[in-house]
Amino acid sequence: MLKSFDIYNQNNILKIIVAVNLLLVGTGSLLYTNRLIERLEQREQQYVQLYAKSIAYLVDPNHINSGDLTFVTSEILEANSTIPAIYVDPNNEISKPNNITLTAGLSAEETQRELRSIIADMRERHSPVVVEMGTGERGLVYYDNSPLLRQLTYFPYALLTILLALGLLAYLAFSSSRRAEQNRVWVGLAKETAHQLGTPLSSLMAWVEFMRSDTAQYDESITDEIEKDVKRLETITARFSSIGSVPTLKDENINDVVSQLTDYLAKRISTKVKMSLSSQLPTEKTVQINRLLFEWVIENICKNAVDAMKGVGELRLTMQQLPNQRIAIDITDTGKGISKANMQKVFNPGFSTKKRGWGLGLTLAKRIVEEYHSGRLFVKSSEVGKGTTFRIVLNG
Ligand SMILES: Nc1ncnc2c1ncn2[C@@H]1O[C@H](COP(=O)(O)OP(=O)(O)OP(=O)(O)O)[C@@H](O)[C@H]1O
Numbered sequence: 034m035l036k037s038f039d040i041y042n043q044n045n046i047l048k049i050i051v052a053v054n055l056l057l058v059g060t061g062s063l064l065y066t067n068r069l070i071e072r073l074e075q076r077e078q079q080y081v082q083l084y085a086k087s088i089a090y091l092v093d094p095n096h097i098n099s100g101d102l103t104f105v106t107s108e109i110l111e112a113n114s115t116i117p118a119i120y121v122d123p124n125n126e127i128s129k130p131n132n133i134t135l136t137a138g139l140s141a142e143e144t145q146r147e148l149r150s151i152i153a154d155m156r157e158r159h160s161p162v163v164v165e166m167g168t169g170e171r172g173l174v175y176y177d178n179s180p181l182l183r184q185l186t187y188f189p190y191a192l193l194t195i196l197l198a199l200g201l202l203a204y205l206a207f208s209s210s211r212r213a214e215q216n217r218v219w220v221g222l223a224k225e226t227a228h229q230l231g232t233p234l235s236s237l238m239a240w241v242e243f244m245r246s247d248t249a250q251y252d253e254s255i256t257d258e259i260e261k262d263v264k265r266l267e268t269i270t271a272r273f274s275s276i277g278s279v280p281t282l283k284d285e286n287i288n289d290v291v292s293q294l295t296d297y298l299a300k301r302i303s304t305k306v307k308m309s310l311s312s313q314l315p316t317e318k319t320v321q322i323n324r325l326l327f328e329w330v331i332e333n334i335c336k337n338a339v340d341a342m343k344g345v346g347e348l349r350l351t352m353q354q355l356p357n358q359r360i361a362i363d364i365t366d367t368g369k370g371i372s373k374a375n376m377q378k379v380f381n382p383g384f385s386t387k388k389r390g391w392g393l394g395l396t397l398a399k400r401i402v403e404e405y406h407s408g409r410l411f412v413k414s415s416e417v418g419k420g421t422t423f424r425i426v427l428n429g
C-alpha cells in the first residue's frame with residue numbers, strides 16, 4: 034500500500050540515522066586512535082628511558098649510576114609487557130613464556146601441550162628469532178603480534194566496513210527521498226487533473242440531459258454517442274482521482290470484470306486482432322481489487338499488445354489459480370516481442386519505442402498492481418518477432 038507521506042517521514046528518519054551514525058563513527062574512531070596514540074606514547078617513553086640508561090652506561094666509565102649490565106636483561110624483559118613471546122632453549126625446552134595467558138587449572142603436561150600449540154600458531158605468522166649461544170647451540174624466540182598491533186591491523190578494515198555500511202544507508206536514504214518526491218509529483222498531478230476535469234464534466238453531463246429532453250431538436254443517436262464519450266471521460270477522471278488517493282479495494286468477481294472489459298476492448302480495437310479470454314477460475318471467484326484502476330492496467334497492457342502487433346494478430350487473456358492463494362492473469366500477444374535488454378526497461382518511466390509514446394503506461398500499470406494491490410506485474414516471456422506474455426499476479 035502506498036503512503037507517500039510515510040515514505041517521506043521514513044526517509045527523514047533514515048537521514049537522521051545516517052547522520053547520527055556518522056557522528057558516532059567519527060567520535061568513536063577519534064577516541065580510539067587517541068587511545069592507541071597514548072599507548073604508543075607510553076611504549077616510546079619506556080624505550081627512551083632504556084635508551085637514556087644505555088647512554089648513561091656508555092658515558093659513565095665507572096658505571097656508578099648505571100650499575101652493571103643487569104639493567105639490560107631486567108629492563109628489556111620487563112619493558113616487553115605486551116608482545117607475546119616464548120623462548121625455546123637448545124634442548125627444545127620451553128621457558129619464559131611472556132605475556133601469554135594460559136587456560137587456568139591445567140596440569141604441567143597440558144600446559145606444555147597448550148604452549149606447543151601456541152608456538153605452532155606463532156610460527157605461522159612470524160619465523161622465530163634465533164638466539165646464538167656462542168657454543169654453536171641455538172635457542173629460538175617465538176613471538177606474536179601485541180594486542181596493540183593486532184588492533185591497529187584490524188582498525189582500517191573495521192572502519193572501512195562501517196563506512197561502507199553507512200554509504201549504503203546514505204544511498205538508501207537518497208534514493209528513497211527521490212522516490213518519495215516522484216510519488217508526490219505523480220499523486221499531485223493525478224489529483225489536480227481529476228479536480229480540473231470535474232467541473233467541465235458535470236457541465237457536459239447537464240448538457241447531455243438537456244439534449245435528451247428535447248428529442249425534437251437533437252437527434253437521439255447523437256446524444257447517445259456524446260453521452261458515451263462523456264461517460265468515458267468520467268471513467269478517466271475517476272481513475273486519476275483514485276490514483277491520487279489511497280484507493281479502496283473491494284471483493285469483485287474477477288471473471289465478470291475481465292470478461293466485461295475484454296468485450297469492451299474487443300469492440301474498440303482493430304477487427305484484425307483476434308481477442309479471446311479463457312478462465313480456469315471458478316465462476317464465483319472474487320478478488321480484492323480497485324476495479325477502476327485494475328481495468329486501467331488491463332487496458333494499458335492490451336493497448337501495448339495491439340501496438341506491438343501493428344493491429345494484426347492474436348490477443349489472448351488467460352486466468353488461472355496459483356498456489357498460495359494467488360491468481361495469474363496472462364496477456365499474450367503475437368507481436369514484435371521485447372529484446373532481453375529491454376525486459377526490465379519497459380517498466381521505467383519514459384521508456385518508449387513509439388513515436389507518440391510517453392512510456393508511462395507500464396510504469397503506471399506496475400505501480401497500480403504492486404503498490405495498490407500488493408501483486409506483481411512482469412514480463413513472463415517474450416521472443417523477438419514472436420510475441421510477448423505479461424503476467425499479473427494478484428492475491429486471491
Ligand atoms: N506487448 C508488447 N510487445 C512489445 N513491446 C512492448 C509491449 N508492451 C510494451 N512494450 C514496449 O515497452 C515500451 C513501454 O511501454 P509503455 O506502455 O510503458 O509506454 P508506451 O506504450 O510506449 O507509451 P504510453 O505512455 O502511451 O503507454 C513500449 O514503447 C514498447 O517498446
Ligand SMILES: [Mg+2]
Binds near residue numbers: 333
Ligand atoms: Mg503503452
